Amino acid sequence: MTNVGADENLPVTDVAEAGKEGEVPGKKREIKLKEQVEQLLQDVLPNFPAGDVKDKYQKILRAYIDLTEKDEAEVVRVMREIEAIVVKKEIAPEKSVGKERKEKDPDRKAVIDKLQSHVDFANFLDALPEEMKRLFVQRETATISEKEKIESQIKALKDKATGALERRYWSKILGENLKEHDIVITVLSPTDKYTKNKALNDESIGPSENDNVIMKRRIFTIKHFTAGLLERGVKPEDVNKLNLDYNFKFGLFKIPEAMQEQAGDLQELMNKVCGEVDGEMTEYMLGRVSDVLKRLGNEVENLEGEERNIKQEKIKHLEELRDDLQTNGYRTNYGISEVGPKGDEDKSQDERAIVAVSEAMQAARISSIRESKDKGDYGLNYDENQLAGKIEENVRMEERIKSLSNEITDKKGRSFVIFDSNNALNIDVVNYVRKEKLAVKAGDKNNEAILNLLKKYIENLNVVDVVKPFTMADIGSGDWDGKMEANREATKKLKSLERPEDVESVVKEIQERLGTDEKDERFTSREKFNQQASAINNCSYLSFDKIKVGPELLSSFREAFNAISKIEDEAERKKALRELKLRAGDETTMRLREFRNDIAEKLQSEEYRKRLGLEPGTKIIGDVQGGDEVLLAFDKTKFHDENVLDDLVAELQGKHNIRAVEIVVAEANRDSKSEAGSATRLEEHADALKKLEEETELAKRIEEEIGSLYFDKSLDHEKIKKMLVESGINNNLKVKQDDKGNYKLLVGKKLLSEQEVVRLVERVRAESEIVTVRKALKSAA
Amino acid sequence: MAEEDKIKIISSLLDRLFIFTSAVKEDIIAKASVDLNEEKFLALKAELEKAVEWQKQLVIEKMRQDPSLYDKIMEERKKITEEILKAYEDKVKKEDQDKINFMFLKIKSL
DSSP: OOOOOOTTOOOHHHHHHTTOTTOOHHHHHHHHHHHHHHHHTSOSSTTSOOHHHHHHHHHHHHHHHTOOHHHHHHHHHHHHHHHHHHTTTTSOOOOOOOHHHHHHOHHHHHHHHHHHHHHHHHHHHHHHHHHHHHHHHHHHTOOHHHHHHHHHHHHHHHHHHHHHHHTSTTTTTTTTTSOTTOEEEEEEOOOSTTTSHHHHHHTSSHHHHHHHHHHHHHHHHHHHHHHHHHHTTOOHHHHTTOEEEEOSSEEEEEEOGGGHHHHOOHHHHHHHHHHHHHHHHHHHHHHHHHHHHHHHHHHHHTOOHHHHHHHHHHHHHHHHHHHHHHHHOOOOEEEEEEOOOTTSSOSOHHHHHHHHHHHHHHHHHHHHTOSOOOTTOOEEEOOHHHHHHHHHHHHHHHHHHHHHTSEEEOTTSOEEESBOTTOOBOHHHHHHHHTTOOOOOTTOHHHHHHHHHHHHHHHHHGGGOOOOSSOHHHHHHTHHHHHHHHHHHHHHHHHTOOOHHHHHHHHHHHHHHHTBOSSOTTBBOHHHHHHHHHTOSSEEEEEEEETTHHHHHHHHHHHHHHHHHTOOSHHHHHHHHHHHHHHTTHHHHHHHHHHHHHHHHHHHSHHHHHHHTOOTTOOBOEEEETTTEEEEEEEGGGOSOTTHHHHHHHHHHHHSOEEEEEEEOOGGGOOOOTTSOHHHHHHHHHHHHHHHHHHHHHHHHHHHHHHHHHHOTTSOHHHHHHHHHHHTOSSOOEEEEOTTSOEEEEETTEEEOHHHHHHHHHHHHHHHHHHHHHHHHHHHO | OOHHHHHHHHHHHHHTOTTSOHHHHHHHHHHHHHOOOHHHHHHHHHHHHHHHHHHHHHHHHHHHHOTTHHHHHHHHHHHHHHHHHHHHHHHHHHHHHHHHHHHHHHHHHO
């Protein structure tokens, strides 16, 4: 440690005072000086139990002491020393997972099984023309009993392909499928703290395991819905046509007008269905959570440092999930609405269908946030006043938040403005609240009240969220209708296909459709992605994730709520509510399209095609996940220059707020050579995707670290920006596998561990605070 | 020495360092609490003691350069003290007023 004030360097004034009678002035003055320093360094009001006071005083000291550049550098050096001591030996060398352990890992097996089903489907599509032709030819010379068997084989092939086609483009919802007075029922996935999709994906079980949860929920829901209607005397062949859609957020069913009398009391039916689904899901999830906890418990024993911390945090989240499931169970909600009659103000049948689906979703969401409901009460019938009530409630809450201070201070003392000077909702605050990352000090009544209001406010905004893969402009322009119609035509052709000579043309179209992503035809379907990516020997995976899509969507709902609340005319208000049901989220859908479009355009541009070594007209090997995420796979052996992906990331990040995580599987670490079997390839593919998932989590945590700097109003944001740029830290985080097989974060041009990034962020925080306080005092002076 | 006592010692040393923000200090404590073995504790304690001494010398040096610094800081400190006492007083007054209001409401409802 550099000594800054050696005693021998006394000021000249002390020398001048020397020689006074009976005194040793220099020494005396020095004693006084030291006494004063001691006093200054004592805490202010030591018995007053407020940490803020101490903070404030220490800030003043920091400002008055006015550290020189050299002093600041010394402070940073000390911080690093301390950091090095406290994290010493915690950064354990990364271990490659042993083959034996991998094989016993049930999570890994589940992921591989899921991927295998995708690859199987893609293989089925590839083989479809030959298989159909073979069966048609065999049928011509077959005996009657053989013919029957062949017919059923042909039907099975057709059903598999047509089933996949019919799930596209909301084909079962739009068109003639939902008629006036049909009833629409949605079953919404849980929205509670520990069991909602976001918590399961981000905190506890992860996206791969959550895919299994969604699949189970689908199976249980359809099973109990079917059983409930069969009990009421509905014919099995009729029940099978009632499931219109099932995605990660909701399942959608219809009860046609003609069936309604037989189906009876639908709330009674759905309460029973949801009760049974919840019972089975609770049991299923408890079993899975317990298995994963057991495995993690064993693993954590052999880990150290950061790796151990991450696993322990995961265990904590899983334990919370387990406790919540044991106490409250898994909780779905349903909503019921009816397709409006013709001659209503509606423009088209499709619009009436979309409105009914939106209404059923809103009823389910409102049911999920009801403060009190009886046990066994799982949902609501749609009522126009429910949404209007939520809008009014939000307007009141917004006023209340603003009157309370319009700020929230978390337990670390960071203050966030909620509605900015332009009256825009701070989406970072929304992001933090949604992720349950904003906590206030225990006993801080004011901030606690604001946080509770914010939670409720955000829940209410979420009521209008419907996941639809199109915008109303698509419906209006006929784009969507065209796609749907072409899809329907292709389905019809396949169903009526009977001659071997027609197979080529009909099946080719089916292969093209099912091998392509529904949202963007330039990308492969998920099934084709997994088939092709797993076949690449030297594969580079690149995942793009558009950041803060959810909070932006909520912010747009808030604007719509506020606009509607100002409409006084009853008819106009009704019209506006209807528009909201139809168009909520369209703007976000457009932005996500733009995001995907930019990726596709770049990759298909002549420049990138050449650099990536792609043939003209080839489909991008990409999995468009959800809409805000795109996962790409590249064959590295074809690259013409090795910086191509870095440039692609940089160009896209220049335009969009996206997180990029790149997994470059180094050739030296791959088992799969060209002669390797497909099972080995698929396993390696699964491992790379799993790693991608984990590293995305890491990237999110680092983003939060950086984000927290900008939230803090007391810091100098310009200084932060400058320092982050200088350090190479920004949102452009990538993960690369080094030659030894370890994955590291690529920050700027350096490969850093998470710990190193966190340390850099801390340094930025400390230095920018010093600058801020000094600036404030200078301007005050 | 028990883990708890080691953390107490580290906390009290950190408490004396104004050169670090509270967030940094909290973080050091959090990280140290994960595993503070004897070797780590002694190294950390030594580093913090050095930092405390360095900080003290730094202040002495600054006060030599600006003899009025002590008075300036004490003035600020006085202001904080007053501010805090005032806030406390207001809080107590508000609580009293709330109690009176509550009694009024009670009386009115009789």
